[in-house]
Amino acid sequence: LAKTTQPISMDSYEGQEVNITCSHNNIATNDYITWYQQFPSQGPRFIIQGYKTKVTNEVASLFIPADRKSSTLSLPRVSLSDTAVYYCLVGDLGTSGTYKYIFGTGTRLKVLA
Amino acid sequence: GAGVSQSPSNKVTEKGKDVELRCDPISGHTALYWYRQSLGQGLEFLIYFQGNSAPDKSGLPSDRFSAERTGGSVSTLTIQRTQQEDSAVYLCASSHRTSWTDTQYFGPGTRLTVL
Numbered sequence: 001l002a003k004t005t006q007p008i009s010m011d012s013y014e015g016q017e018v019n020i021t022c023s024h025n026n027i028a029t030n031d032y033i034t035w036y037q038q039f040p041s042q043g044p045r046f047i048i049q050g051y052k053t054k055v056t057n058e059v060a061s062l063f064i065p066a067d068r069k070s071s072t073l074s075l076p077r078v079s080l081s082d083t084a085v086y087y088c089l090v091g092d093l094g095t096s097g098t099y100k101y102i103f104g105t106g107t108r109l110k111v112l113a
Numbered sequence: 114g115a116g117v118s119q120s121p122s123n124k125v126t127e128k129g130k131d132v133e134l135r136c137d138p139i140s141g142h143t144a145l146y147w148y149r150q151s152l153g154q155g156l157e158f159l160i161y162f163q164g165n166s167a168p169d170k171s172g173l174p175s176d177r178f179s180a181e182r183t184g185g186s187v188s189t190l191t192i193q194r195t196q197q198e199d200s201a202v203y204l205c206a207s208s209h210r211t212s213w214t215d216t217q218y219f220g221p222g223t224r225l226t227v228l
Contacts, residue, residue, distance in 0.1 A: 034216060043117075043204050043219030044156070087156065089217070100172055101146065101217075103156040 004090060004104040011110045018075045018111075022088030022104045025069050031091035033064060033071045038085045038106075047086075048073065075109075083111045115139065117220035119205050125226045126195055134190040134223045138207030145188050146208075146217060147180055151201040162188060163210055195227045 004024045012018045024033070032051050036044035048055060050062040050071070061074040075082060088104040118137045126132050138145050147159040162168045162182040173179070177195075182188040192199055202224050206217035 032215075036219075041221075043206070043221050046216050046218065049216060099161065099169070101148075101158045101161065103148075103158070106155045 004088060004102045006086075006088060006104040006107045008105070009108040009110070011112060012078055013112050014079055015077050018078050018082075018109060020073045020075075020086050020107045020109070021070055022073070023070045024088065024090045024102075024104075026092060027068055027090045028092060028099075033062070033068075034089045035060070035062065035071075035073045036087045036089060036103075037082075038087065044087060078109075078111045080111050080113060082109060084109060117205055117207050117218055119203075119220040119223050121223060122221065123224045123226075125228065127228050128197060129194055131191065131193045132195055132225060134192075134203050134205075134225070136188045136190070136205030136207075136220060138186065138188070138205070139218055142207035142209055142218075143185065144208045144210030144215060144217075145182055146206040147188070147190050148204040148206070149174075149201045150204060150222070154201075156204065159190070192225075195225075197227050200225055200227045 006022050032049050034049040035047045037047050038044045048057055048060045048062045050064050052064050055062045063072040085106045085108050087106050092100045092102050120135045143164045146161040149157045149159055159172050160168050160180050165185055177193045180190045202222040204219055204222045206219045208215040208217045
């Protein structure tokens with residue numbers, strides 16, 4: 001199965017921009033990259049999704065290089081409420097031809113006042 | 114509209130007992146996914162259903178685990194002869210799965226504790 005890795009943790013101060021990178025060497029050709037946010041005792045919540053280049057929505061940007069072997073989630077001007085664990089998610093089309101969904105190892109972001 | 118719901122929210126059981134976990138996906142979503150999250154760990158993919166197609170069960174951790182989806186809607190994850198290492202939060206998600214952009218929407222999870 002593909003391995004999808006992220007930094008274990010990051011600290012930031014309020015108002016700063018935070019960039020979290022996910023490495024996904026075995027991403028499937030047609031698969032999208034999705035990022036989720038998870039607070040304690042809750043299910044993951046969708047943040048942003050992209051296929052290549054750059055995607056931006058009201059809460060984040062996602063940068064994907066041409067080879068798509070990594071992606072970077074960018075959170076502009078973080079606040080204390082952004083303290084959470086962030087996961088990337090990609091699909092892995094295994095040798096059996098069926099999909100398995102691989103979450104990254106997760107990055108615990110702590111925003112400090 | 115209503116999101117993904119799961120029941121029970123918490124389940125405490127004794128080692129060796131069977132448990133059933135239920136997931137109600139968002140209405141109209143054709144794909145349904147099960148994940149497991151052990152304490153302090155990341156998310157482990159277990160299985161997914163697309164419509165009425167037979168799922169790939171190779172992600173299930175042992176033959177004690179099984180899942181079914183009736184009528185293309187509600188799904189049940191069954192764990193037989195539970196072991197302490199089965200203790201985890203079991204998360205369900207659903208998506209439209211009409212294209213490659215299948216954003217998964219997660220339920221709140223069922224916290225399973227095996228004593």
